[in-house]
Amino acid sequence: MMSNLYPLLIIAVVLFVVLNLAAGLIWVERRLLALWQDRYGPNRVGPFGLGQIAADSIKLFLKEDWIPPFADNPVFVLAPAIVVATALISFAVVPFAPGFVVADLNIGVLFLLAMSSLGVYSVVLAGWSSNNKYSLLGGIRAAAQMMSYEVFMGLSLLGVVILAGSFRFADIVEAQRGMWFVIPQCLGFVLFLIAGVAETRRLPFDLAEAESELIAGFHSEYSGMKFGMFFVGEYIGVILISATISLLFFGGWLGPVLPPALWFAAKTMFFICLFILFRAALPRPRFDQLMSWGWKVMLPLTLVNLLVTGAVVLARR
Amino acid sequence: MTRGLVLDQELQNELGVTAAPQAVRDDIPTFWVSKSDIHEAIHLLRSSIPAPYTMMYDLTAVDERGRTHRDGQPPSDFTVVYHLYSFERNAYVRLKVALNETQLSLPTITDIFPSANWYEREVWDMFGIVFDQHPHLARILMPRTWSGHPLRKDHPARATEMGPFQLPDEKQDAEQNALQFRPEEWGMKQEHDGLDFLFLNIGPQHPGTHGVLRIALQLDGEVIVDAVPDIGFHHRGAEKMGERQTWHTYIPYTDRVDYLGGVMNNLAYLTAVERLAGITVPPRGQMIRVMMAELFRINSHLVWYGTFAQDLGQMSPVFYLFNDRERALGIVEAICGARMHPNWFRIGGVAQDLPKGWDRLFRDFLQYLPARLDEYDRTVMRNYLFKKRTKGVGGCTVKEAIEWGITGPNLRACGLEWDFRKKQPYACYDQLEFDIPTGSTGDCYDRAIVHIEEIRQSLRIIQQCVDNMPGGPCNAEHPLTTPPPKARTMHDIETLIHHFLGVSWGPVIPAGEAMVPIEGTKGNNGYYLISDGGTGSYRTRIRTPSFAHMQMLPLLCRGLLIPDLLAILGSLDYVLADIDR
Numbered sequence: 001m002m003s004n005l006y007p008l009l010i011i012a013v014v015l016f017v018v019l020n021l022a023a024g025l026i027w028v029e030r031r032l033l034a035l036w037q038d039r040y041g042p043n044r045v046g047p048f049g050l051g052q053i054a055a056d057s058i059k060l061f062l063k064e065d066w067i068p069p070f071a072d073n074p075v076f077v078l079a080p081a082i083v084v085a086t087a088l089i090s091f092a093v094v095p096f097a098p099g100f101v102v103a104d105l106n107i108g109v110l111f112l113l114a115m116s117s118l119g120v121y122s123v124v125l126a127g128w129s130s131n132n133k134y135s136l137l138g139g140i141r142a143a144a145q146m147m148s149y150e151v152f153m154g155l156s157l158l159g160v161v162i163l164a165g166s167f168r169f170a171d172i173v174e175a176q177r178g179m180w181f182v183i184p185q186c187l188g189f190v191l192f193l194i195a196g197v198a199e200t201r202r203l204p205f206d207l208a209e210a211e212s213e214l215i216a217g218f219h220s221e222y223s224g225m226k227f228g229m230f231f232v233g234e235y236i237g238v239i240l241i242s243a244t245i246s247l248l249f250f251g252g253w254l255g256p257v258l259p260p261a262l263w264f265a266a267k268t269m270f271f272i273c274l275f276i277l278f279r280a281a282l283p284r285p286r287f288d289q290l291m292s293w294g295w296k297v298m299l300p301l302t303l304v305n306l307l308v309t310g311a312v313v314l315a316r317r
Numbered sequence: 318m319t320r321g322l323v324l325d326q327e328l329q330n331e332l333g334v335t336a337a338p339q340a341v342r343d344d345i346p347t348f349w350v351s352k353s354d355i356h357e358a359i360h361l362l363r364s365s366i367p368a369p370y371t372m373m374y375d376l377t378a379v380d381e382r383g384r385t386h387r388d389g390q391p392p393s394d395f396t397v398v399y400h401l402y403s404f405e406r407n408a409y410v411r412l413k414v415a416l417n418e419t420q421l422s423l424p425t426i427t428d429i430f431p432s433a434n435w436y437e438r439e440v441w442d443m444f445g446i447v448f449d450q451h452p453h454l455a456r457i458l459m460p461r462t463w464s465g466h467p468l469r470k471d472h473p474a475r476a477t478e479m480g481p482f483q484l485p486d487e488k489q490d491a492e493q494n495a496l497q498f499r500p501e502e503w504g505m506k507q508e509h510d511g512l513d514f515l516f517l518n519i520g521p522q523h524p525g526t527h528g529v530l531r532i533a534l535q536l537d538g539e540v541i542v543d544a545v546p547d548i549g550f551h552h553r554g555a556e557k558m559g560e561r562q563t564w565h566t567y568i569p570y571t572d573r574v575d576y577l578g579g580v581m582n583n584l585a586y587l588t589a590v591e592r593l594a595g596i597t598v599p600p601r602g603q604m605i606r607v608m609m610a611e612l613f614r615i616n617s618h619l620v621w622y623g624t625f626a627q628d629l630g631q632m633s634p635v636f637y638l639f640n641d642r643e644r645a646l647g648i649v650e651a652i653c654g655a656r657m658h659p660n661w662f663r664i665g666g667v668a669q670d671l672p673k674g675w676d677r678l679f680r681d682f683l684q685y686l687p688a689r690l691d692e693y694d695r696t697v698m699r700n701y702l703f704k705k706r707t708k709g710v711g712g713c714t715v716k717e718a719i720e721w722g723i724t725g726p727n728l729r730a731c732g733l734e735w736d737f738r739k740k741q742p743y744a745c746y747d748q749l750e751f752d753i754p755t756g757s758t759g760d761c762y763d764r765a766i767v768h769i770e771e772i773r774q775s776l777r778i779i780q781q782c783v784d785n786m787p788g789g790p791c792n793a794e795h796p797l798t799t800p801p802p803k804a805r806t807m808h809d810i811e812t813l814i815h816h817f818l819g820v821s822w823g824p825v826i827p828a829g830e831a832m833v834p835i836e837g838t839k840g841n842n843g844y845y846l847i848s849d850g851g852t853g854s855y856r857t858r859i860r861t862p863s864f865a866h867m868q869m870l871p872l873l874c875r876g877l878l879i880p881d882l883l884a885i886l887g888s889l890d891y892v893l894a895d896i897d898r
Contacts, residue, residue, distance in 0.1 A: 037636035133517050137539065137879070203630060204702060212525040212628045213883050283702045284630025286880045287539075 010102050014091055022235035027053045029235075029276050036280045060231070065224035072129035079126035080226045083119055083233030087240055090115040094243050095169050097253050097261040108169040109161060112244060113154050116199055119237065120146040123201065123208055126230070127218035138217025141287050142208035145198060148294035149205075152302040153195035159188040159309040160248045173252035182249040187305045189249045191298060196241035197278060198294075200234060204282040207290065242271035328410060331366050332358055339390055339413070342593050342831040345400075347411040349391050355399075355414045356424040362401055362410065363429050370401035370410055372719050373426070374834075375860040376436035378444045379847060380470045382418070386828035386850050394418035395444055398845070399426075400832070400860070404719065404733075407740050409834075422447040432722040435868045443468035443556075453504055458549040458897060462495050467557055474554070474561050498533065503545045505535045514542060517879075521550050525628055525883040528893030532870070532882075539878050544871045551893035559857025563823030564590055565664060565799045567854065571844075572658035574859060575895040577617035578838040579649065581610045583662035585835045588743055589844040590664055592831040594797045594824070602666040602791040603745040608679075608782035609652070609661065610744075611775040615686075616645050617838035618772045621890045625765065626697050628887030629706050634697050641689055648678045664799040664824060666792030679783045683776055690772060698769065704762060711873040711885035712760035721872065722865035725840025726767045727889060731759035737836040748785075751778050761888035768890065797824040823852040832858075839863055839890050859898050863891035 027042060027050060034041025045051030067076055093108035095101035105111050120142060127139015161167055163184060164175035172181075182189045198205040209217040219230050246252055246267035253260030285293070325346040329338065336348040336358065350358045362370040379396045381387065393415030401410050414423055425448040426433045437448040438457040445466040448454055456463065465472050473479050484492075500507055500516055508514060515538075520531035529550035535543040558570050571582040584606055591598065598606070623638030646656045652675060653659035653668070661668045697703055713723075715731045728735060736753045738746040754770030756763025792798055801819040805812045828850035834843030840862025849855035866889050874882045 033632070037633045038640050039636055133515065137517075203632065206630070210630065210880070212630060213880050215523065280633050281696070282631065283626065283700060283706060284880075285702050285705060286878060288878065289705055 007102065010100060013100075014094075014096070014102055015088070017096075018088065018091055018236060018239060019232075021239055022232050023053050023057060025235040025238065025272065026056050026231075028272070029279075032273060032276045033280050036277070057228075060225055060228035063224040065226060068130070068132075068221050070131045071221060072131065075125050075129035076221075077226070079122045079129060080222065080229035080233070081122075082125070083122035084229050084236065086115045086119040086122070087233055087236035090240050091236075091243075093169060094240070094247065095173070095252070096264055097259075098170065100261070101170070104168065104170060107167045109157055109167045109172070109248075112240075113150075113157070116237070116240070117146070117150055119199075119233075120150075122230075122233070123218050126222070127208070130218070130221040132221050134214045134216075134220050135218050138208040138210070138214050138220070141210075141214075142201065142218060144287065144291060145201075145205065145207055145294075148291045149195050149198040149298075152191060152294065152299045153199060155299075155302040155306055156188050156191035156195060157248060158306050159185045162306075162309050162313055169247050169252070173247055173254060176251040176254060180249060180251045180254075185249060185305075185309070187301065188309075189245070191302050191305065192249070193245065194298065196245065197275065198290075200237040200241055200275070202234065202238065202275060203279040204284050205290065206284060207287045210284060238272055238275050239268065242268045242275065245271050325410075328362075331361060337391060340388075340829075341411070342595075342829040343589075343833055345409045345411050345832065347413065347830075349413045349415060352414050352416065352423045355397075355412065356426060356429075358412060359399065359401070359426050360429050362412075368403055368405035370403040370406075372402040372404070372722055373399070373430035373432050373436070374402040374409060374722065374841075375400040375843065375845065375858070376426075376433055376440065377845065377858045377860075378440045378446055378468075379856045380444065380468065383470045384847075384849050384855055391415045395421060395446055397423060397440065397446060398858075400843075400845070404735065409832075411832075416446065421445060422449055424449050425451040427451060431720060432865060432868060435864065442466065445469065455502075456549075458552040460495070460549070462492055467554060474557050500533075500535065503533050503547075505533070505543055505545065509537075512537075519882075520547075525886060527624060527886070527891070530867075530893055530896070534879070534882070536879075541874050541877055541879065541882060544874050544882065546867050546870055548867060548893075548896050551897040553894070553898070555898040556857050556859055559854050559859075561853065563852045564826050564854065565823045567857070568662065569658065569660040571859075572660050573894060574861065574898055575617070575837060575839060575842065575863070575892055576657065577613075577620050577892055578842075578895075579609075579613040579616065579657060579659055580606070580653070580661050581613045581617075581835075581837050582842070583660070584610050584744070585833075585837060585842045586844045586846075587662050587664060588833040588835060589831050589846045590826065592833050593829055593846060593848050594664065594795070594826050596665045596793045596795045596797060598666055598744075598793050599790050600745065600787040601670075601789050602793065604782050604786055605667050605671060605791055606662060607744050607746065607749070608779055608786075609649070609659075609667075611778045611782075612645055612648060614775045614838045615772050615779075616642055616649075617890075618768050618775075619645070621768060622693065622697075622765075622772075625887040625890075626703070628883050629703060631697065631700070631703065634693060637689070637693065641686060644682055644685065648682060651675070651678055663792065664797060665795055666790075666798065670791050671786075676783050676786075679779060683780055683783070686776060687773065690769065694769070698765065706880070706884055707761035707765060707888065709758070710761045710877065710881050711888065712758045712763070713869070713873060714759065717872070718759060718869075721869040723840070723869060724862050724865070725836065725838075725890075726771060727759070727764055727840065727862075727866060729754065730756035730763040730767045732757045737834060737841055741834075743833060743835055749778050749781050751775075761884050764888040764890070797826065799824045825850065825852055826854075832860075834860070837862060839892070839895060840866065861895045861898060863889075863893075863895035864898075866891050867896050 031041045042052040043049040045055050090112050092102040093105050093111050123142040124139045127135045160181050164172040201208055250267050253264040255263035328346055336350050339347040341347050377398050381393045381396050395416040397414045399412040437451055440446050441454050442456045442459050515536040517534040517536055520526045521529040531547040533545045559567050571586040574582050619638045619642045623635035626634035650656050653661040715733045718728050718731045732755055734753045734755050751774045754767050756767050801816045806816045826848045828848050830847045832843050832845040834841050843860040845858035846854050847856040873885050
C-alpha cells in the first residue's frame with residue numbers, strides 16, 4: 001500500500017514545489033529587478049510585498065478570459081496548455097534528491113530535451129492561431145529561434161553524457177562526486193546556459209515577445225489565465241533549465257553539511273537569479289544576428305567541444 | 318525703404334529686378350518673388366549661385382487678409398513663405414510669394430527639395446493652398462475627413478466657436494470608412510511579382526513609437542520595403558493658439574511643443590519676440606537662461622538615452638537615467654517652481670532671480686552626473702549586443718541629411734560640425750567654451766555618441782555659468798519687458814498705467830517679422846513671428862526639428878528589419894508634440 005502511494009506523494013510534492021516556486025518567482029523577479037534598477041518593486045501587499053503573489057494570481061484568475069472572434073478557437077485554447085504541460089512533464093525526470101524523482105528514466109536527459117522541444121509548439125501555435133500580424137511574426141521568430149538553438153542545446157549536453165556514461169540524471173550527478181562537470185565541461189556549460197536562456201525565451205532571447213517591437217509578440221491576443229499560463233510556463237521553464245544546469249554541471253544535490261535537497265535548491269535558485277540578472281542587464285539582439293550566431297558560432301563550438309571531450313575520454317581509457 | 322531692410326545686392330542681382338526686397342526685424346534677406354518665378358528662383362538659389370542654399374529650412378504660409386501693417390509689401394491674400402539655409406554662407410534667405418484668394422495655387426518645389434513634401438502638404442492642410450505637381454498632396458496633420466483649413470483667419474480656433482458636435486450615422490460611417498487601410502492611398506503597392514506584401518500597422522498605440530505616431534509598414538517577410546509615417550495625432554494647434562494668446566501668455570504653450578525641452582522652447586520663442594521688440598536681455602538674465610536651457614538639454618538627452626536603450630530591449634538604463642533626470646528636475650523645481658513645463662522665461666528676462674543657494678544644487682549635480690555617464694558608457698555604449706544593434710543601422714550622409722532638413726545631433730552624427738550655438742551665437746553662447754561632438758557615419762550608434770557627448774558639453778557650459786554668473790538685474794529695463802518692473806508703480810501714475818496695461822492687456826509688440834532660430838534639444842528650432850502691432854501675434858510659425866527628422870524615416874529604414882526600425886526611431890530623438898505641434 002505504502003509503496004503504491006509513494007510515487008503519488010513524490011508527484012504531489014514536485015507539483016507543489018514547482019508551481020509555488022513559479023508563482024513565487026513573479027515576486028522574486030520583480031523585487032530583484034527593482035533592486036538592480038534603483039527602485040522598490042512590489043513592497044506594499046503583505047510583508048516584503050509577498051502578498052503580491054496572491055494578488056497577481058487572483059487578478060489573473062478573475063480577469064475576463066477573452067478569445068478574439070477572429071482567432072482559431074481550439075488551437076488558441078490549446079497553445080497555453082502545451083507550454084505548461086510540457087514544462088511540468090519535464091520535471092518527471094528531474095531528481096530533487098537521491099531517489100526523490102517521479103520517473104527515474106535511463107534516458108532522462110533525452111526526455112527533457114524532447115519535452116522542451118515540444119514546448120515551442122505552444123508559441124508557434126499561439127502566434128498562428130491568434131490571427132494577428134504581430135503574433136504571427138512572434139510565432140515565426142520563435143520557430144526560427146528554436147530551430148537554431150535546439151540543435152546545439154542537445155549537443156552541448158553530450159559532453160556531460162560522455163563523461164558520466166549515462167543519460168540518467170542520478171548517474172550524472174553521482175559521477176560528479178570527484179569534480180563538478182562545470183570544470184571539464186566549461187565550454188559545454190556556457191553553451192548550454194546560452195541555449196537555455198534561448199529555450200526559455202527570456203531576454204536577451206525574447207524575440208518572440210519583443211515588447212518594444214512586436215507589442216507582446218505571440219501572446220498579444222491572450223488575456224486572463226491563458227496569458228497567465230504563458231507567464232507560469234515561462235517561469236517553470238526557467239526553474240527547469242536552472243535545475244538542469246545545477247544537476248548536470250554543478251553536482252546537483254552534492255555538497256557538504258546541508259541536506260542534499262537544500263543544496264539542489266540553493267544551486268537552482270542561484271541560476272534562476274542569474275536568469276533574472278540577464279534580463280536586467282542585456283539588450284536584445286536582432287533575430288538574424290541571433291540565428292547566424294547560433295549556426296555559425298555556437299554550433300561549431302559545441303561540435304568542437306563534443307569531439308575534444310570524446311577524444312580525451314577515449315585517450316584516457 | 319524702411320528700417321530693418323536687409324539689402325543683399327548679390328542676391329538681388331541673382332534673383333533679378335522683379336524680386337522685391339522687404340524690411341524685416343531679423344537680419345534675414347527677404348524678397349517677394351512672383352508665383353511664376355518662384356520655382357526658378359529656388360532652383361537658382363539651390364544650385365546655380367556660388368555658396369548655394371542647400372537646405373530647405375522651412376516652408377509655411379500666412380493668411381494676410383486681416384493684416385493691417387503691410388507697409389511696402391505687395392498685395393496678397395495668402396503669402397507662402399520659404400526659408401532656405403546655406404551652410405557655406407551660414408545664412409538664411411526668405412522668399413515670399415503673394416497669392417490671390419481666388420487662385421490659391423503655385424508650383425511645387427519637391428523636385429528641387431524632396432523635404433518640401435511634408436511642408437507643402439502642411440500648407441495645403443492648414444491654408445488650402447494647392448501645390449501643382451505635388452506627388453501626394455493630402456492632409457497631413459488634420460484628419461482626412463476634416464473640412465476647412467484651420468490656420469485661415471476665418472476658421473474657428475476654439476471648439477466652442479464651432480457649434481455642438483454631432484455624429485449622425487452617415488457621418489460615423491464615413492469616418493469609419495476613412496479609417497480603412499488602403500495601401501494605395503499611402504502610395505504603396507499591394508503586391509509585387511505575384512507575391513502579396515504584408516502590411517503592418519505600427520501605432521498609433523505602440524510601445525516603440527514614444528507617443529501617438531503611426532507608421533504603415535510594407536513588409537516582405539520582416540524586411541521593410543517601405544514605411545509611411547502618419548502624423549498629426551498629437552496636433553494641438555499650437556500655431557493657431559499663438560494667434561489667440563497674447564505675446565506673454567503664449568509662453569506656457571511653447572513649453573509643450575518639445576515637451577522634453579522645457580525652457581529651451583521659451584528661449585526659441587522669446588529670442589524672436591525680443592528681436593521684434595528690440596529688447597536686449599542683461600548679462601545675468603542671459604546667463605541664467607543659458608544655464609537653465611542647457612539643464613533641459615541634459616534632461617531631454619537623458620530621457621532619450623534611457624528610452625533608446627529600452628527600444629533595443631535593454632531594460633535597466635531607463636530607470637537609472639530617469640533617476641538622474643529626477644535630480645535635474647529637482648533643480649528645475651527649486652529654481653522655477655515647476656518641473657517639466659516650468660514656463661519660466663519672460664519677455665526681457667526670466668520670471669525671478671535665482672534663489673539663495675542655487676549654485677550648491679548645480680555643483681552637486683555637476684559632481685554627480687559625469688561618473689554616472691561613465692557607468693552608462695560601460696553598460697550601454699560598450700555593450701556588444703548594443704553595438705551590434707546600432708552600428709551600421711540607419712545611417713545617412715551629410716548631403717542626404719542636409720537635403721532632408723536634418724539638424725542638431727542627428728546632423729552632427731553624420732560628421733558635419735554644425736551647431737547654431739557656435740555658428741550663430743545667441744544669448745551668451747559666444748562667451749562660453751564648449752566643443753561640438755560629431756560622428757562619422759550618421760548611424761544609430763553615432764547618434765548615441767553625439768547625444769552623450771553633448772550631455773558632457775552641456776555640463777561644461779553649466780559649470781562655466783555657475784562659476785561666472787554675472788551680477789546685476791536679470792530682466793531688461795525696457796517698456797515691453799513683461800511682467801513690467803513693479804518697483805515704481807506706487808510712486809507715479811505713468812508707471813502705474815504702463816504696468817496695468819502691460820499686465821492686463823499684455824505688451825504691444827511693434828509690427829514686423831522676425832525669426833531667430835536656436836539650437837534646441839533635438840535640432841534647429843525657430844519661431845517665425847509676425848506682429849501686426851497688437852498684443853498678440855498675427856502669425857506664429859513653429860519650425861521644429863522633429864518634423865523634418867520624421868520625414869526622413871522611410872529613407873533610413875528601407876531594406877532593414879522591424880527591430881532596426883525601432884532602433885532608428887529610438888535614435889532619432891523626436892517627441893510627437895514637436896512633430897505635430
